[in-house]
Amino acid sequence: MTDVNGSLIPSGSLVDGPRVHGSVYRNPDIFQRELERIWYKVWVYVGHESEVPNAGDFVRRQIGLQPVLMVRGDDGKVRVFYNRCRHRANLVCLTETGNAEKFVCPYHAWSYANTGELLEPTFDEGYNYDLDKSRFPLVEVARQDSYRGLMFASVAPEGITLTEHLGPVSEFIDMFMGLSPEGEITLDVGCQKVRYKGNWKYMPENSMEGDYHGPFIHKIAFELYSRSSGLDVSALHEEEIPDVIRSLPGGHMVEDYRGAPLFKRPGEPSAARKEYAAKMIERHGEKLATQMMGTMAPLLFVFPNMMYVMTHIRTVQPVSVGETNSYYYPVMLKGVPGEINAARLSDHQFMFGSAGFVSPDDVEIMERNQIGMKAVGDDWLFIGRGEHRERDMPDGGRSGFTMDETHLRGFWRHYASLMEGGA
Numbered sequence: 388m389t390d391v392n393g394s395l396i397p398s399g400s401l402v403d404g405p406r407v408h409g410s411v412y413r414n415p416d417i418f419q420r421e422l423e424r425i426w427y428k429v430w431v432y433v434g435h436e437s438e439v440p441n442a443g444d445f446v447r448r449q450i451g452l453q454p455v456l457m458v459r460g461d462d463g464k465v466r467v468f469y470n471r472c473r474h475r476a477n478l479v480c481l482t483e484t485g486n487a488e489k490f491v492c493p494y495h496a497w498s499y500a501n502t503g504e505l506l507e508p509t510f511d512e513g514y515n516y517d518l519d520k521s522r523f524p525l526v527e528v529a530r531q532d533s534y535r536g537l538m539f540a541s542v543a544p545e546g547i548t549l550t551e552h553l554g555p556v557s558e559f560i561d562m563f564m565g566l567s568p569e570g571e572i573t574l575d576v577g578c579q580k581v582r583y584k585g586n587w588k589y590m591p592e593n594s595m596e597g598d599y600h601g602p603f604i605h606k607i608a609f610e611l612y613s614r615s616s617g618l619d620v621s622a623l624h625e626e627e628i629p630d631v632i633r634s635l636p637g638g639h640m641v642e643d644y645r646g647a648p649l650f651k652r653p654g655e656p657s658a659a660r661k662e663y664a665a666k667m668i669e670r671h672g673e674k675l676a677t678q679m680m681g682t683m684a685p686l687l688f689v690f691p692n693m694m695y696v697m698t699h700i701r702t703v704q705p706v707s708v709g710e711t712n713s714y715y716y717p718v719m720l721k722g723v724p725g726e727i728n729a730a731r732l733s734d735h736q737f738m739f740g741s742a743g744f745v746s747p748d749d750v751e752i753m754e755r756n757q758i759g760m761k762a763v764g765d766d767w768l769f770i771g772r773g774e775h776r777e778r779d780m781p782d783g784g785r786s787g788f789t790m791d792e793t794h795l796r797g798f799w800r801h802y803a804s805l806m807e808g809g810a
């Protein structure tokens with residue numbers, strides 16, 4: 388088969404050890420196959436329950452290309468519905484976020500309770516049979532489950548459980564949630580939206596390998612951050628640390644900094660920081676609390692669309708093979724002094740805001756990647772860094788050094804197994 392750029396798509400696997408074929412970023416047929424075999428099959432992250440704290444609260448989301456709604460009903464339960472009227476399939480909800488006692492389809496005004504039941508089909512005397520309302524509720528996405536407030540859904544009626552899907556990555560989710568002395572986070576300070584002209588897979592790849600590209604595209608950002616915060620982060624790049632880069636079964640990826648040297652924070656800690664430290668020691672004990680507060684929480688990617696990146700939860704949502712939306716939700720910690728969350732938000736804006744010093748450069752790089760990928764030549768990418776020294780871990784994953792591409796290889800192994808029909 389010839390690809391859109393005239394190159395030949397191999398008849399065999401598109402992933403070959405440390406090599407990935409360029410067509411996976413570029414070919415519309417492959418994108419269609421991804422929808423069928425990945426997005427409409429596996430568990431996809433939808434949102435966090437703190438985004439819908441009150442009865443009637445809702446957010447609009449997508450699973451693959453399918454529009455859905457995450458709603459907390461009057462009964463207190465959070466559900467994920469298809470955003471589609473049972474009458475003629477119009478969107479029943481147009482607003483991105485809000486509160487609704489009921490959803491009224493704008494087309495012919497059929498209305499639904501926030502728990503999904505059809506309340507009223509309009510002009511129902513015109514139907515030539517006794518319309519049974521219970522036949523037409525908003526349709527719930529087939530499978531739904533949550534982990535620590537993170538709501539996931541799968542449009543496939545059957546498959547592995549969420550617990551099986553998450554596997555050992557749940558331990559890393561626990562770690563960033565453990566930054567809250569109450570073990571709870573909230574996503575309630577808004578959302579930043581990014582749209583880029585590039586394939587969706589660049590985002591997880593780029594987001595989880597900042598240690599390798601950081602010294603090049605984020606050089607100035609790191610210098611500025613060190614100067615303004617007094618924290619020297621350069622040590623992360625000066626000497627590579629083993630077991631930082633982790634691939635986990637299921638295509639999940641982690642950057643685990645537990646073995647990294649502790650940041651040296653200059654000066655006397657503020658009263659708020661002292662209070663935070665005391666609460667963390669109370670929850671985790673002195674040793675673990677010191678380690679958690681002195682290093683970066685693990686960066687993680689939950690296959691196929693959710694990331695935790697330093698300050699925020701990030702999602703990736705494909706639009707087409709060459710266009711992607713991404714959403715950044717700053718993570719606020721429950722039970723900490725206001726100053727701590729304010730500092731988190733300020734760090735977030737500094738690095739990842741639309742005028743920040745890190746994320747805009749990543750987006751630029753991803754767009755250039757999509758253009759470079761059009762070139763016909765040797766169409767295989769090479770992600771072989773650290774292949775000779777990666778080692779098997781007890782959790783079934785593999786680990787590598789700080790700048791290795793071990794996790795990317797794990798992601799692509801899982802991707803290939805799903806695309807070739809695996810579970």
Ligand SMILES: [Fe+2]
Pocket residue numbers: 593597600601604605745749
């Ligand atoms: Fe980056």
